[in-house]
Amino acid sequence: MKVIGLTGGIASGKSTVSNILREMGAYVIDADEISREIIKKGSEAWKEIIDYYGNDILLPDGEIDRKKLGNIVFADKEKLDKLNAITHPRIIQRIKEIIDAEKEKGKERAVILDAAILIEMGLQNMVDEVWVVSIDKDKQIKRLIERDKLSYEDAMNRIRMQMPLSEKVKYADYVIDNSKDIGYIRKQISKLWERVIKKNN
């Protein structure tokens, strides 16, 4: 079973690519979804986050207010580093468990690991191939502002907290260009997926 790391900057189109790959039959691990799971109310990470950021970070139901926490950490590198220190070891552990379980089942031809900060987290060592979704800065900003209803400044803060695309592509086995329409991206993914399937048969 091949493990493919799918990465790229925020709002570059990784979820769009993952959804197309799912349609084509891929099994996708979504690192954002795992990061949501591991900070659920009552978890160890939840406790550590409250210890550091205070009770103000909670919603009335006791869950972490992710929007509020995002606004804090994406504006302050030190605070983001602290959140990373709390969450990353747990996210990595959970990803390892899922990959091992899939390998044991031996059912999947390939597993896609969708993670915006795959390289920053050192996860490139856990995958067989790295696919990077590429997008020019102006389109990335526009799509991020539209999708998350952010100000220009907040969007830029989020982008600045990630490794630049020019660095990420150095780790890439394949670069997927998402600067055109969905049909264009679909064509590129079809080719990559066919190659994965053929190699595994």
Ligand SMILES: CC(C)(COP(=O)(O)OP(=O)(O)OC[C@H]1O[C@@H](n2cnc3c(N)ncnc32)[C@H](O)[C@@H]1O)[C@@H](O)C(=O)NCCC(=O)NCCS
């Ligand atoms: C800051 C948090 C609370 C914001 O939550 P929110 O629901 O608003 O956003 P979501 O989790 O869907 O992330 C959206 C995007 O932000 C970017 N992002 C998230 N965490 C980080 C980070 N630590 N560093 C840089 N970019 C990040 C990614 O591009 C991600 O796809 C949340 O992102 C979080 O807990 N981050 C720390 C864990 C982490 O690193 N997750 C990313 C794994 S790839």
Ligand SMILES: Nc1ncnc2c1ncn2[C@@H]1O[C@H](COP(=O)(O)OP(=O)(O)OP(=O)(O)O)[C@@H](O)[C@H]1O
């Ligand atoms: N080729 C495209 N043309 C137009 N819009 C697109 C295209 N690809 C993606 N989008 C839109 O851009 C936004 C960002 O895409 P997406 O959510 O897939 O990014 P992402 O990389 O998964 O983001 P994140 O890092 O936050 O998880 C979404 O609103 C999506 O619908």
